[in-house]
Amino acid sequence: MANSVIPVIAIDGPSASGKGTVAQRVAAILGFHFLDSGALYRLLGLAANQRGVALTDESGLAQLALAMDIRFEGEAIWLFGAPVGDELRSEHAAAAASQVAALPAVRAALLDKQRAFRQAPGLVADGRDMASVVFTDAVCKVFLTASAEARAERRYKQLIGKGMSANIALLLQEIRLRDERDSQRSVAPLQIAPGAALLDSTPLSIEQAVEEVLVRYRAACKE
Ligand SMILES: Nc1ncnc2c1ncn2[C@@H]1O[C@H](COP(=O)(O)OP(=O)(O)OP(=O)(O)O)[C@@H](O)[C@H]1O
Numbered sequence: 001m002a003n004s005v006i007p008v009i010a011i012d013g014p015s016a017s018g019k020g021t022v023a024q025r026v027a028a029i030l031g032f033h034f035l036d037s038g039a040l041y042r043l044l045g046l047a048a049n050q051r052g053v054a055l056t057d058e059s060g061l062a063q064l065a066l067a068m069d070i071r072f073e074g075e076a077i078w079l080f081g082a083p084v085g086d087e088l089r090s091e092h093a094a095a096a097a098s099q100v101a102a103l104p105a106v107r108a109a110l111l112d113k114q115r116a117f118r119q120a121p122g123l124v125a126d127g128r129d130m131a132s133v134v135f136t137d138a139v140c141k142v143f144l145t146a147s148a149e150a151r152a153e154r155r156y157k158q159l160i161g162k163g164m165s166a167n168i169a170l171l172l173q174e175i176r177l178r179d180e181r182d183s184q185r186s187v188a189p190l191q192i193a194p195g196a197a198l199l200d201s202t203p204l205s206i207e208q209a210v211e212e213v214l215v216r217y218r219a220a221c222k223e
Pocket residue numbers: 013014015016017018019020021022038154155157158201204205206207209
């Protein structure tokens with residue numbers, strides 16, 4: 001199958017809007033591959049930390065991004081042959097990811113790694129620029145959002161559920177800060193891409209949000 005005809009569903013949106021959860025479930029229902037593009041930026045922040053590369057060293061980070069040996073196996077992730085634990089999901093890792101993601105050379109270095117996930121029979125990709133940059137020809141583009149308060153509450157429950165400590169007021173502050181940085185940066189900012197459908201999941205359950213995406217995908221396939 002030629003790469004360009006392999007269908008992609010692009011789900012972008014702000015932090016903790018539920019994109020990862022929804023994208024993963026849609027992929028499972030359709031039997032598609034799944035790309036958590038944020039994990040690549042988080043892994044780069046982690047690798048930089050491990051190897052002493054400053055989060056402001058654009059060329060050093062870009063070289064590290066190209067060299068990163070990453071393996072995804074279901075929920076498990078390996079970085080340079082070592083398993084990565086829950087630290088990848090911490091707000092500390094998220095803040096580092098948001099910082100390195102603002103650097104143009106880093107984004108360019110990660111493009112091929114992301115596009116390599118486009119494999120038959122299809123791909124569901126979540127991130128910030130899936131529809132606007134990485135998979136501009138995606139058959140279905142969704143911008144999944146929710147109020148900052150709902151997102152902070154979801155993240156709080158997620159972290160507590162994993163046995164990690166969390167403070168909801170602090171989470172709300174971090175979410176707002178990250179929204180600001182991700183949407184104000186000059187390269188590939190978080191935005192609603194042309195042709196993307198806006199889906200506000202504040203009042204929706206996960207199942208309802210999944211169904212909304214599937215409805216849009218099926219409609220797009222009929223066009
Ligand atoms: N519609 C929903 N209603 C309630 N909780 C939800 C909903 N969607 C997702 N969640 C929960 O919110 C938490 C955050 O979701 P998820 O990790 O998928 O967000 P995300 O947008 O991928 O975040 P990030 O980009 O920061 O990784 C998860 O615990 C998930 O189960």
